[in-house]
Amino acid sequence: MMIVCHTVDELRNKIKQVCKAGASIGLVPTMGALHEGHAALIKAAVENNDFVVVTIFVNPTQFGPTEDLDSYPRTLDADLSLAKQLGASLVFAPSAQAMYPSEEMTWVEVTGNLTKVLCGSSRPTHFRGVATIVSKLFNLVKPTRAYFGQKDAQQVQVLKRMVKDLFFDVELVIMPIIREADGLAKSSRNAYLSKEERQAALVLGRSLEKAQEQFKQGERKAKAFIDFVSGEIAKERLAKIDYVAVYQLPDLKQPSAIINGQSLLAVAVYFGQTRLIDNCILEER
Numbered sequence: 321m322m323i324v325c326h327t328v329d330e331l332r333n334k335i336k337q338v339c340k341a342g343a344s345i346g347l348v349p350t351m352g353a354l355h356e357g358h359a360a361l362i363k364a365a366v367e368n369n370d371f372v373v374v375t376i377f378v379n380p381t382q383f384g385p386t387e388d389l390d391s392y393p394r395t396l397d398a399d400l401s402l403a404k405q406l407g408a409s410l411v412f413a414p415s416a417q418a419m420y421p422s423e424e425m426t427w428v429e430v431t432g433n434l435t436k437v438l439c440g441s442s443r444p445t446h447f448r449g450v451a452t453i454v455s456k457l458f459n460l461v462k463p464t465r466a467y468f469g470q471k472d473a474q475q476v477q478v479l480k481r482m483v484k485d486l487f488f489d490v491e492l493v494i495m496p497i498i499r500e501a502d503g504l505a506k507s508s509r510n511a512y513l514s515k516e517e518r519q520a521a522l523v524l525g526r527s528l529e530k531a532q533e534q535f536k537q538g539e540r541k542a543k544a545f546i547d548f549v550s551g552e553i554a555k556e557r558l559a560k561i562d563y564v565a566v567y568q569l570p571d572l573k574q575p576s577a578i579i580n581g582q583s584l585l586a587v588a589v590y591f592g593q594t595r596l597i598d599n600c601i602l603e604e605r
């Protein structure tokens with residue numbers, strides 16, 4: 321039996337019982353419109369924890385004023401049946417009022433490079449919204465482990481920083497990017513794409529894969545990867561680049577001209593109104 325909670329009190333009461341029983345708790349925070357990427361997170365959580373909480377909340381504070389908050393896909397019934405099928409113990413699907421009860425509110429903000437570059441530059445308040453809601457969820461659910469996807473590579477680094485800085489007693493488990501058979505990274509926003517835009521968007525996975533191949537062949541110039549991927553994307557008439565960039569991991573500092581250590585090659589590209597992100601890690605194996 322999967323429990324569904326909509327209020328903070330219901331969730332807290334249940335988590336109290338689970339903690340009392342000494343069970344390990346896996347948390348999978350999502351904004352719903354669940355796809356195979358989320359399914360992989362839920363499956364991993366079910367395998368490794370006694371009790372799994374999936375949260376479904378389209379978090380308003382991580383959307384900018386001109387972004388897609390209102391049109392973001394909401395598919396609660398389908399999400400509940402997928403979560404149940406995958407073995408989740410509890411779904412928490414609160415209202416915005418439940419999570420943000422007052423106009424005066426407390427923010428959790430990771431400052432510096434980590435939130436200034438890449439998506440932080442075009443979405444300046446996004447990571448403050450993410451860090452705030454994830455902190456609230458950590459405090460409510462008290463997870464042993466929390467699961468996130470590598471597709472949101474910058475979010476991963478921001479949350480790692482936050483967990484360290486605020487001494488959250490949780491293990492972050494980062495799962496690899498899940499792709500469609502043709503290479504498109506799974507995303508709830510893929511649902512917005514027209515047939516032509518979706519076809520054009522394949523350039524992202526394709527060019528990142530080729531870049532990784534070039535890295536394996538010995539290419540190490542950061543600019544060469546940026547030029548190559550930008551060039552491939554620019555060939556697509558329907559694509560408009562937000563960024564194509566290489567940064568060092570884990571701190572997202574500018575790499576030296578010649579990459580060494582682990583680096584992130586990340587892209588954000590508009591296809592029509594839809595902004596997609598994708599990335600790969602460049603590292604010596």
Ligand code: PAF
Nearest residue numbers: 349350351379450453472
């Ligand atoms: O990755 C997401 O879907 C969201 O940013 C998250 C972590 C659920 C916070 O709203």
